[in-house]
Each structure stands twice: as structure tokens, then as C-alpha cells.
Amino acid sequence: MSVRADNRLADGPMHPVGCGSCGAQVLARKSSWQQTTVQWDETATATCTDWDPGSATRGRFPVCEQMRASIAQAVVDGLLPVVDTRS
Amino acid sequence: MTQTTDEVRTIEAEALPTRFARGWHCIGLERNFRDGKPHTVTAFGKKLVVWADSSGELKVLDAYCRHMGGDLSQGTVKGDEIACPFHDWRWGGDGRCKQIPYARRVPLRARTAAWPTMSQDGLLFVWNDPEGNPPIAEQAIPRIDGGPDAEGWTDWAWYETRVDTNCREIIDNVVDMAHFFYVHHAFPTYFKNTFEGHTATQLQRGVSRDDLRPSEKAIGGPKRKGNTSVATYHGPSFMIDDLIYHYEAMDDVRTVLINCHYPIDENSFVLMYGISLQRPEAEDEDPAEAQALAEKMVATTRIGFEQDVQIWKNKTRIDNPLLCEEDGPVYQLRRWYEQFYVDVADIDSAMTDRFEFELDTTKPNEAWQREVEENLARRAAEDAPVPQDA
Ligand code: FES
Ligand SMILES: [Fe+2]
Numbered sequence: 001m002s003v004r005a006d007n008r009l010a011d012g013p014m015h016p017v018g019c020g021s022c023g024a025q026v027l028a029r030k031s032s033w034q035q036t037t038v039q040w041d042e043t044a045t046a047t048c049t050d051w052d053p054g055s056a057t058r059g060r061f062p063v064c065e066q067m068r069a070s071i072a073q074a075v076v077d078g079l080l081p082v083v084d085t086r087s
Numbered sequence: 088m089t090q091t092t093d094e095v096r097t098i099e100a101e102a103l104p105t106r107f108a109r110g111w112h113c114i115g116l117e118r119n120f121r122d123g124k125p126h127t128v129t130a131f132g133k134k135l136v137v138w139a140d141s142s143g144e145l146k147v148l149d150a151y152c153r154h155m156g157g158d159l160s161q162g163t164v165k166g167d168e169i170a171c172p173f174h175d176w177r178w179g180g181d182g183r184c185k186q187i188p189y190a191r192r193v194p195l196r197a198r199t200a201a202w203p204t205m206s207q208d209g210l211l212f213v214w215n216d217p218e219g220n221p222p223i224a225e226q227a228i229p230r231i232d233g234g235p236d237a238e239g240w241t242d243w244a245w246y247e248t249r250v251d252t253n254c255r256e257i258i259d260n261v262v263d264m265a266h267f268f269y270v271h272h273a274f275p276t277y278f279k280n281t282f283e284g285h286t287a288t289q290l291q292r293g294v295s296r297d298d299l300r301p302s303e304k305a306i307g308g309p310k311r312k313g314n315t316s317v318a319t320y321h322g323p324s325f326m327i328d329d330l331i332y333h334y335e336a337m338d339d340v341r342t343v344l345i346n347c348h349y350p351i352d353e354n355s356f357v358l359m360y361g362i363s364l365q366r367p368e369a370e371d372e373d374p375a376e377a378q379a380l381a382e383k384m385v386a387t388t389r390i391g392f393e394q395d396v397q398i399w400k401n402k403t404r405i406d407n408p409l410l411c412e413e414d415g416p417v418y419q420l421r422r423w424y425e426q427f428y429v430d431v432a433d434i435d436s437a438m439t440d441r442f443e444f445e446l447d448t449t450k451p452n453e454a455w456q457r458e459v460e461e462n463l464a465r466r467a468a469e470d471a472p473v474p475q476d477a
Binding site: 007031033034038041063 | 319
């Protein structure tokens with residue numbers, strides 16, 4: 001079983017984004033303002049200081065709010081393109 | 088990217104993997120194996136024997152006796168050992184032949200394949216590893232937060248069924264947001280996946296559909312507003328879903344839904360699921376009533392999985408799904424899943440690095456809301472009295 005590439009990456013690749021708080025570097029992609037893909041590597045995972053593993057029983061989802069905000073900021077700053085700019 | 092519009096896309100599928108996933112696999116409720124008898128389990132392309140030794144520890148061996156090939160699962164439990172029905176050779180849970188009643192001594196190399204086991208939360212697990220290594224400590228299945236061992240929770244309402252397709256189909260469900268609406272009649276409003284190490288998580292919030300209230304109807308229960316679900320695969324086959332139901336006129340109900348499977352062979356697997364729920368904290372609450380509710384809920388879950396099975400029965404395997412932006416990360420999930428099918432030495436960090444995918448449910452929700460309203464309008468029209476001049 002070899003795994004293929006996501007066909008959607010052909011319409012818009014992943015872009016590097018740095019966390020404004022801890023400096024962790026990830027690859028991100030946004031197909032719309034609400035959709036976000038984040039690929040971390042080992043260094044980024046180790047660098048991140050704010051990863052919240054969430055709480056299943058309290059319905060809280062794992063996320064790093066700092067990274068989430070940094071990715072949103074990158075869009076606002078024009079550093080991270082949004083694939084579907086029509087909406 | 089430009090693409091010639093008249094180009095036909097072909098469906099591609101490689102041969103099925105010839106090995107079975109490394110990791111812990113639940114093979115059912117442990118109490119079912121504790122009746123003093125040997126049990127046959129067909130898994131990982133093999134026949135296994137499962138029995139409890141005199142201390143109650145559950146043991147799993149390859150069912151075929153290394154003497155003359157007798158089926159140990161048709162044998163008898165004698166003390167700590169399983170005795171072969173053919174010539175009574177006695178095999179211990181460690182895989183060694185302990186005794187041959189009619190022989191002066193046991194020959195050298197009288198050793199068969201033994202599967203490491205683990206029992207917790209009322210479930211029996213076996214560790215499968217094509218490389219034959221002991222269980223990986225970090226991949227131990229976590230204890231369930233709640234569930235039958237916890238005070239105030241119901242026993243498992245449990246169901247098992249055989250499904251005739253490769254088990255990758257059920258794994259794909261983790262990321263498949265849209266099928267929850269079309270196949271399961273749910274209405275996800277928030278959907279996110281995170282993969283990291285040997286775990287894959289699906290986070291979902293949903294609302295009930297006004298056009299169909301299948302679960303409440305099926306269980307005859309109170310009206311649900313929606314649900315919050317955090318479901319994690321711990322390894323290749325065992326998912327714990329912390330599923331909280333929100334009601335219109337009562338407090339939230341916490342449930343744990345187990346969704347797990349083990350491969351029979353590359354073309355079939357045994358699907359198992361169980362539900363335990365936290366009994367509402369009423370003074371006069373009857374435990375039997377909560378158990379009955381759990382049974383009804385598992386019946387509803389069963390309807391859901393039967394809808395999946397119906398799809399799986401007729402669909403084709405596809406290695407190159409054509410995804411739209413409102414689909415989940417199918418390719419990245421399969422990349423994560425691949426780690427269990429390669430030798431530990433060949434695990435690429437891309438398979439285990441943290442990955443997040445938050446879906447945009449705006450467009451799907453608009454479309455689904457419209458569909459729900461159309462259904463309601465149609466039903467209202469059907470129920471309305473026929474106009475006189477028609
Ligand atoms: S085949 Fe099992 S004892 Fe002979
Ligand atoms: Fe499904």
C-alpha cells in the first residue's frame with residue numbers, strides 16, 4: 001500500500017507559517033477562511049508551548065490557539081493565500 | 088491547475104496488503120471467554136484459540152497444534168493448559184508444550200505462536216505484530232474514562248458482526264464528514280481531525296435533524312438537540328468515542344462508544360461496538376432503565392453501521408479518491424494508517440507527525456439545511472388536506 005498525494009494540493013500547496021508566540025514553523029493551507037490544514041514536524045511539535053490536548057469529556061478539541069491565530073494573521077497579512085478567494 | 092475537461096478519471100486500487108496491522112486489537116468482551124472452554128477466533132488470516140487459565144488470565148495461541156495439526160480450539164482446558172483433542176498434548180499460554188501424557192519427554196522446539204493479551208474495561212485485546220515483537224509500551228490502550236468499571240455507568244451494550252470487505256473502509260470513516268449526513272442522517276456542524284503518533288482523532292459537533300429524528304424514534308427517547316463527539320483511534324483498530332448528547336429538556340448524557348474491529352483476513356473483518364452511558368443522577372433512577380437505554384442506543388448505532396455496511400458491500404476500493412475541499416483528509420489518514428503495515432524500522436515520520444485538518448462546514452451546512460427544509464415542506468404538503476378544487 002503506497003499512499004498517494006492529496007489531489008487538492010494541486011490546486012494550492014502548503015505554505016510555511018511561523019507561530020508568533022513560540023516561533024514553531026509549520027506548513028499550513030487554507031481552502032477557505034474557515035478551513036485549515038496544519039502539518040507539524042517533530043521540531044515544531046517540540047517547540048510549541050501552547051498545544052492543548054483538549055478534553056474529550058468536556059468536548060474540548062486539541063489545538064494550539066497561538067498557532068491558530070498566527071495562521072489567521074498570515075492570511076490577513078497576505079502571507080498565506082486562501083485557495084477559494086471567491087467566498 | 089488546468090485539466091482537459093473530457094479526460095476520464097480512472098479508479099486505481101493496488102492489491103490488498105498481505106500483512107495485518109501491528110497493534111492491539113480488541114477481540115470482544117472478556118467475560119465471553121471466561122466460561123472454562125476454549126474459543127475459536129479467526130483473525131489475522133489465522134485460527135486462534137482463546138482460553139482462561141486457572142488464575143483467570145486469558146491466553147491466545149495459534150489454534151493448530153504443532154504435533155499433527157489438531158485444532159486446539161476444539162480441545163479442553165486442563166488446569167492452566169489447553170489440551171489438544173487429537174493426542175492430548177498440553178500447551179501453555181506462553182506457547183510452550185508443557186506435557187505429553189503418553190510420552191517420556193517433550194521434544195525440543197515444542198513451541199507455538201502465542202499472542203500477548205491484555206484485559207481491561209471488560210474487553211480482551213490481543214497484540215498483533217508481523218515482526219513478532221512484544222507490545223510497544225506507548226501504544227497501550229488507555230483506560231476508559233467512564234464505562235462499565237466506573238461508578239454509575241451501565242455495562243456494555245455490545246454488538247458484533249462480520250463485514251466482508253477490507254478493514255480500510257471503516258478507517259476511512261474517521262475523516263468522512265459528508266457521509267455522516269448522507270449515510271447516517273446526522274448533521275455535523277463542526278468537524279476536525281488530528282493525527283499524531285499512533286492516534287487519530289475525530290472531533291465532531293452536530294445537531295439533530297428536524298426532518299428525521301431516527302435515533303429518538305428508534306429508542307423512544309427524549310428529544311435530542313445535538314451531540315459533541317471526541318473519538319480517537321488508539322492504534323489501527325480500537326476507537327474510544329466520548330460522545331455527549333445534548334437534550335432539549337434534560338441534562339447532557341455522557342456516553343462512551345467503542346468502535347473496534349479485527350481483521351479475519353484481507354477481505355473481511357469482525358466489527359464490534361459497544362455503548363456504556365452514565366446514569367442520570369436521579370435518586371430514584373433505576374439501573375435497569377439506564378441499561379435498557381444503553382441497549383436501545385446500541386441498536387441505533389447498529390442501524391448506523393448497517394448503513395455503512397450496505398455502502399461497503401457495493402462500493403469499490405479506491406486508492407485515488409477525488410476529493411473536494413469540503414472532504415476530510417483521506418490521504419493523510421491513510422498515510423497515518425500505513426505506519427501499522429510497515430516494519431517499525433520503516434515508519435516514516437510523515438506517518439506519525441502531528442497533522443490537523445479543520446473542515447469548513449459552511450457550504451455543507453447550507454446545502455443540508457436546505458435539504459432538511461425541503462423534506463419538511465414535502466412532508467407538510469403530503470400531510471395537508473387535499474384542496475377542494477384539485
Ligand atoms: S495434533 Fe495435537 S496432540 Fe497431536
Ligand atoms: Fe459511517
